[in-house]
Amino acid sequence: MTTELLIWLIPFPPLLAFFLIVLFTNRNKALSHDVGVGAAALSWLGSMVVFFRAIGTEHLGEHPIEASIPWLPTGETWFRIGVLIDPLAAVVLFFVAFTIFMIFLYSVGYQNFGQPIGDHDRPGLPPHGATLVDGKGRKYMVPSVEPLYSRFFAFLGLFAFGMYTLVVSDNLLTMFVGWEIMGLCSYLLIGFWYGKESARDAAIKAFMTTRVGDVFMLMGIAYLYSATGTLSFRAIFTEEVLHVLSTTATPILGMSVAGLIALLLFIGTVGKSAQWPLHVWLPDAMEGPTPVSAMIHAATMVSAGVYAGIRMFPLLTAGWHEGAALTTTMGIVAFIGAFTALFAATIALAQNDIKRVLAYSTISQLGFMVASLGIGAYIAAVFHLITHAFFKALLFLGSGSVIHGMEHGVLHTGDHKVDPQDMFNMGGLRRKMPITFWTFLIGGFALSGFPVITAGFWSKDEILADAWANGHLAVFVTLAVAAFLTAFYTMRQITLTFLGEPRTKEAEHAQETPWTMTVPLMVLAFFAITYGWVGIPESFPVLGGILPNWFHEFVGGTLLEHPPFLEFNIVPLLTSLAVALGGLFFGWLAYRGVKSPAQDRLQIPVLKNKWYFDEAYDFLFVKPAYWFAETFVYKWMDTGLIDGILHGVGKVTAFLGSAIRNYIDKLIINEFVGDGTARLTQWLGDRLRPVQTGRIQQYMLASLGVLIVVGSLLFSLLMR
Amino acid sequence: MTILFLITAVVILASAMMVVTARNLVHAALWLVVTLFGVAVLYAMLNAGFLAVVQVVVYIGAIAILFIFAVMLTGRQAREKGPGLNRNWWAAALMGIVTFIGLAWMLQGWRGFSQFSNALPSGFESVNELGQALVSPEAYVLPFEVASILLVTALVGAVYIAFNRK
Amino acid sequence: MIPLSWYLILAAALFSIGLFGVLARRNAIAILLGVELMLNAVNINLVAFWRYLNPIQMTGQVFAIIVFAVAAAEVAVGLALVISVYRSRKTIVADELDMMKW
Numbered sequence: 011m012t013t014e015l016l017i018w019l020i021p022f023p024p025l026l027a028f029f030l031i032v033l034f035t036n037r038n039k040a041l042s043h044d045v046g047v048g049a050a051a052l053s054w055l056g057s058m059v060v061f062f063r064a065i066g067t068e069h070l071g072e073h074p075i076e077a078s079i080p081w082l083p084t085g086e087t088w089f090r091i092g093v094l095i096d097p098l099a100a101v102v103l104f105f106v107a108f109t110i111f112m113i114f115l116y117s118v119g120y121q122n123f124g125q126p127i128g129d130h131d132r133p134g135l136p137p138h139g140a141t142l143v144d145g146k147g148r149k150y151m152v153p154s155v156e157p158l159y160s161r162f163f164a165f166l167g168l169f170a171f172g173m174y175t176l177v178v179s180d181n182l183l184t185m186f187v188g189w190e191i192m193g194l195c196s197y198l199l200i201g202f203w204y205g206k207e208s209a210r211d212a213a214i215k216a217f218m219t220t221r222v223g224d225v226f227m228l229m230g231i232a233y234l235y236s237a238t239g240t241l242s243f244r245a246i247f248t249e250e251v252l253h254v255l256s257t258t259a260t261p262i263l264g265m266s267v268a269g270l271i272a273l274l275l276f277i278g279t280v281g282k283s284a285q286w287p288l289h290v291w292l293p294d295a296m297e298g299p300t301p302v303s304a305m306i307h308a309a310t311m312v313s314a315g316v317y318a319g320i321r322m323f324p325l326l327t328a329g330w331h332e333g334a335a336l337t338t339t340m341g342i343v344a345f346i347g348a349f350t351a352l353f354a355a356t357i358a359l360a361q362n363d364i365k366r367v368l369a370y371s372t373i374s375q376l377g378f379m380v381a382s383l384g385i386g387a388y389i390a391a392v393f394h395l396i397t398h399a400f401f402k403a404l405l406f407l408g409s410g411s412v413i414h415g416m417e418h419g420v421l422h423t424g425d426h427k428v429d430p431q432d433m434f435n436m437g438g439l440r441r442k443m444p445i446t447f448w449t450f451l452i453g454g455f456a457l458s459g460f461p462v463i464t465a466g467f468w469s470k471d472e473i474l475a476d477a478w479a480n481g482h483l484a485v486f487v488t489l490a491v492a493a494f495l496t497a498f499y500t501m502r503q504i505t506l507t508f509l510g511e512p513r514t515k516e517a518e519h520a521q522e523t524p525w526t527m528t529v530p531l532m533v534l535a536f537f538a539i540t541y542g543w544v545g546i547p548e549s550f551p552v553l554g555g556i557l558p559n560w561f562h563e564f565v566g567g568t569l570l571e572h573p574p575f576l577e578f579n580i581v582p583l584l585t586s587l588a589v590a591l592g593g594l595f596f597g598w599l600a601y602r603g604v605k606s607p608a609q610d611r612l613q614i615p616v617l618k619n620k621w622y623f624d625e626a627y628d629f630l631f632v633k634p635a636y637w638f639a640e641t642f643v644y645k646w647m648d649t650g651l652i653d654g655i656l657h658g659v660g661k662v663t664a665f666l667g668s669a670i671r672n673y674i675d676k677l678i679i680n681e682f683v684g685d686g687t688a689r690l691t692q693w694l695g696d697r698l699r700p701v702q703t704g705r706i707q708q709y710m711l712a713s714l715g716v717l718i719v720v721g722s723l724l725f726s727l728l729m730r
Numbered sequence: 731m732t733i734l735f736l737i738t739a740v741v742i743l744a745s746a747m748m749v750v751t752a753r754n755l756v757h758a759a760l761w762l763v764v765t766l767f768g769v770a771v772l773y774a775m776l777n778a779g780f781l782a783v784v785q786v787v788v789y790i791g792a793i794a795i796l797f798i799f800a801v802m803l804t805g806r807q808a809r810e811k812g813p814g815l816n817r818n819w820w821a822a823a824l825m826g827i828v829t830f831i832g833l834a835w836m837l838q839g840w841r842g843f844s845q846f847s848n849a850l851p852s853g854f855e856s857v858n859e860l861g862q863a864l865v866s867p868e869a870y871v872l873p874f875e876v877a878s879i880l881l882v883t884a885l886v887g888a889v890y891i892a893f894n895r896k
Numbered sequence: 897m898i899p900l901s902w903y904l905i906l907a908a909a910l911f912s913i914g915l916f917g918v919l920a921r922r923n924a925i926a927i928l929l930g931v932e933l934m935l936n937a938v939n940i941n942l943v944a945f946w947r948y949l950n951p952i953q954m955t956g957q958v959f960a961i962i963v964f965a966v967a968a969a970e971v972a973v974g975l976a977l978v979i980s981v982y983r984s985r986k987t988i989v990a991d992e993l994d995m996m997k998w
Contacts, residue, residue, distance in 0.1 A: 702996065702997055703994055703997055704993070704994025704995055704996040704997030705990060705991050705993075705994050706990060706993075706996075707816060707818065707822075707918070707919050707920070707921075707927070707990055707991075708818060710918065710919055711818060711821055711822060711825060711919050714825050714829075714915075714919070715825065718825070718828055718829070718832065721832070722832065725836065729839075731897070731898060732897075732898060735898050735902065739902075739906050742906065742910060743906075743909055743910065743913065746910055746913040746914070746933055747913060749913075749917060749929050749930070749933060750913055750914075750916055750917030750920070750921065750926070750929070750930055750933070755923055755925055755926060758926055758929055759925075759929065762929050762932060762933075765910075765933065765936070766936065769936050769939070769940060772903075772906075772940060772943075773943055775898075776903075776943050776944060776946075776947045777947060777951070778943050778946070778947070778957055778960070780957070781939075781943060781957060781960055781961070784961065784964060785964075788964055788968060789932075789936075789964070789967075792968060793932065793967065793968055793971050796971055796972065796975055797925065797928070797929065797971070797975070799975075800925055800975040800978060800979060801925055803979050803982070804925065804978065804979065804982045804988050813922060814921060814922060814923070814926070815920045815921060815922060816920060816921065816922045816990065816991055817991070818919070818920065819916075819919075819920035821919070822915070822916050822918075822919030822920035823916055823920065825915060825916070825919060826912040826913065826915045826916035826919070827912065829908075829911070829912045829915055830908055830909055830911075830912035833908040833911065833912075834905055834908055837901070837904050837905075837908070838901070842900070842949070843899075843900065843901045843904070844899045844900065844901050845899065845900050845948060846897045846898075846899055846900070846948075847897065847898075847900070847947055847948045847951075848948075848951070850951055854951070854952075856951075856954075856957070859954050860954050860957050860958070860961075862954075863954035863955075863957070863958050864954075864958060864961070869954070869958075870954075870955075870958045873958070873962055874958075874961075874962075877961075877962050877965040877966070878965070880965060880966065880969055881965050881968065881969050883969075884968075884969030884970070884972050884973050885969070885972055887973055887976070888972040888973045888975070888976035889976070890976075891973070891976040891977055891979075891980045892975075892976035892977075892979045892980055894983070
């Protein structure tokens with residue numbers, strides 16, 4: 011089949027899985043996961059085929075694989091939607107397909123397929139274990155299967171559909187559609203365990219926060235459409251259009267039209283990728299099951315935000331060229347990215363929940379990518395996006411595996427007050443869960459940027475190199491510090507979780523997780539190591555040149571102008587080596603002896619409480635919104651004013667009614683007309699009755715009299 | 731002739747007045763007989779000899795007698811001397827007068843009002859002619875027969891109504 | 897010679913007297929007497945018209961004979977009724993026969 015058709019078909023297996031599971035296979039857990047994983051596998055297969063065909067195509071950037079159909083009639087023309095696989099889309103498709111597939115497979119094990127139904131499991135709450143009796147008559151607990159198992163796969167399918175749509179689309183509209191579908195699914199999945207109030211709140215928080223970003227993004231899309239008359243990437247990113255947009259000025263902050271649109275679209279990225287100030291939803295989104303966290307916060311959704319930003323790079327950098335000062339928009343983007351990177355890293359230092367650390371880490375790394383975009387380092391941003399997706403997904407799935415193992419321990423000991431996600435309850439898990447340990451280690455090192463063998467090193471180094479080379483010192487320093495902190499807290503995490511001795515009985519009884527969970531870890535670990543090697547800069551000492559910098563060549567073709575190759579500079583390399591190795595070392599050093607939070611000197615309240623941003627937003631936005639809704643709109647406007655009007659109308663009508671009844675109806679119509687006529691008739695009757703005497707002679711007299719009268723009248727008339 | 735007419739007229743009217751005012755019903759019936767006689771004379775003066783005889787035979791001989799029988803059959807009331815006229819007699823008198831004046835006035839407006847009679851053609855036998863008229867199919871046999879049926883019906887009805895079922 | 901008008905006036909007077917009798921008499925039989933007078937007046941009219949206008953044609957007399965028949969029938973039925981009423985109501989005073997009263 012043609013590649014174009016294949017691309018069209020890629021998003022649909024997960025969508026089909028969604029419908030099939032919801033409509034038909036909901037009761038059958040095995041069938042549901044078969045449908046789900048099978049759909050993910052199909053899409054993965056299709057994506058791989060497309061990817062390999064794409065990289066085999068010469069000059070894919072100038073002649074991307076594309077197809078479109080006329081969809082919406084707009085006056086004289088048609089609004090077209092379609093698919094586009096240019097180099098950027100191809101590499102993104104690659105990692106999206108892999109991570110989605112791995113997450114689907116992982117979910118089978120994570121949601122405890124094959125386990126018995128729990129003792130008091132209810133739909134909407136996390137499963138709590140089932141009691142079994144062993145051969146010797148002893149009771150023991152095992153993990154129980156998730157009650158809403160099938161629904162999970164259905165939602166994951168819908169989510170996957172949204173992401174695939176976003177990646178393959180050739181225009182902003184369908185991209186936005188995919189964007190919004192993922193927003194919906196993140197709500198559904200974060201609130202998957204809807205019985206927990208914290209999960210419900212987190213879901214709403216996520217949706218609302220990203221909504222703020224989405225509104226601005228939609229404004230940007232509308233503005234773009236009105237400025238150019240099209241939303242199709244290939245049509246917008248042409249020399250002429252970009253030139254026009256970049257030279258037309260807007261009254262806002264002296265930005266050009268291109269800059270303003272790019273800024274508005276960027277705000278969407280800020281929301282979706284949880285950059286400051288719209289970062290507050292991501293940590294709370296850890297309420298969802300771990301595959302969801304992996305999906306949303308590593309592989310797909312937040313990556314979608316950065317992907318959108320990368321897509322709009324030509325618009326962002328319209329009117330800018332390498333070496334020039336940053337435009338206003340770029341400056342804002344770079345600032346937000348760098349600030350977020352550092353900000354989130356500081357918070358991650360003080361978190362004790364294994365998933366929270368990773369959440370803030372994600373925010374931080376996304377900050378890296380956004381900053382990279384802001385300074386115009388296109389390739390670096392894409393590179394880091396992909397490597398991050400792999401190792402972050404790996405880390406999240408790994409943490410899920412750890413939690414699963416800990417839950418095993420919790421069920422064993424029966425002490426449900428122990429939080430299986432708290433790192434201070436772990437320790438020594440490297441012996442109990444070796445595969446998880448090694449893959450997590452690889453992932454952690456990749457995150458920290460461990461030199462050469464991890465992909466994270468190559469991508470992070472490229473960002474730093476780009477920042478240094480173009481003289482963006484503030485960004486460089488900020489990112490370097492953030493990288494140091496990243497390595498530090500990562501090592502903290504690894505030390506507390508896996509190294510040392512188990513600190514609790516639950517940790518002692520932890521178990522390795524089944525193959526459906528460890529195989530994805532291994533696959534992702536493979537990529538976390540090797541993916542970096544496709545993008546080794548050719549000017550790198552010693553290692554550069556062994557492999558061609560395929561990534562730069564390939565992805566660079568997406569832009570109109572091939573981004574230049576950077577000259578090698580020793581400073582960024584040394585810096586990244588220093589921060590990575592230093593951070594790892596110091597992290598290990600500081601935490602190898604720590605046994606409890608009391609000994610942890612980084613448990614600073616400000617950091618633990620996320621710089622009090624949640625409280626600030628609550629005060630500034632949430633409470634006023636509630637007040638507005640409850641008091642102003644509900645009490646005053648709705649109940650008071652509108653209901654008041656309605657009651658008033660009702661009262662007036664009732665009054666009119668009773669007035670009419672009493673004065674007109676009763677008095678005039680009933681008494682006067684109704685009873686009056688009756689009385690009149692009666693009176694007349696009484697008066698007239700005596701005429702009928704029954705005496706014939708009187709009747710005759712009367713008739714004769716009348717006859718005479720009438721006769722004389724007639725006679726006189728006729729005789730005239 | 732004129733004198734005869736005048737005398738007859740006076741007799742008729744006077745006896746008619748007596749008919750309608752006599753208290754004793756038998757008297758009234760007898761006064762009716764007188765009136766009927768006068769009318770018979772009138773018929774004779776009008777050359778309707780047959781009618782005059784029929785008048786006497788039928789009206790006086792049958793109808794007036796019938797009246798007298800009825801008076802007798804309705805008992806003492808007839809012989810009592812209650813008031814002969816009812817309460818509204820003045821209205822009735824007024825009606826009568828008005829009727830008379832009305833009729834007279836209407837009639838005198840007719841141009842043939844004061845004409846005189848023509849002589850009968852010689853050899854004109856009114857009885858013959860009358861007989862012919864009554865039975866000839868081109869003339870009035872049908873009304874004649876119908877009148878007889880009417881009479882029969884009436885008499886049957888009268889018998890039935892007045893029949894004493896004891 | 898006697899003008900027609902005398903006959904007509906006479907008949908009219910007789911008719912009026914009969915009318916008075918019908919309307920004013922108490923006794924039911926007396927009422928019927930009045931009716932007789934009226935019928936006779938009609939007959940006088942008929943015969944007078946016959947004689948004065950067209951004596952050749954017998955129409956006037958025939959009409960008068962029919963009137964006789966009708967009068968006889970009417971008297972018979974009327975008196976039968978009176979007798980029947982007398983039997984059931986014991987009265988023949990017209991004013992007392994007011995069953996058609998309301």
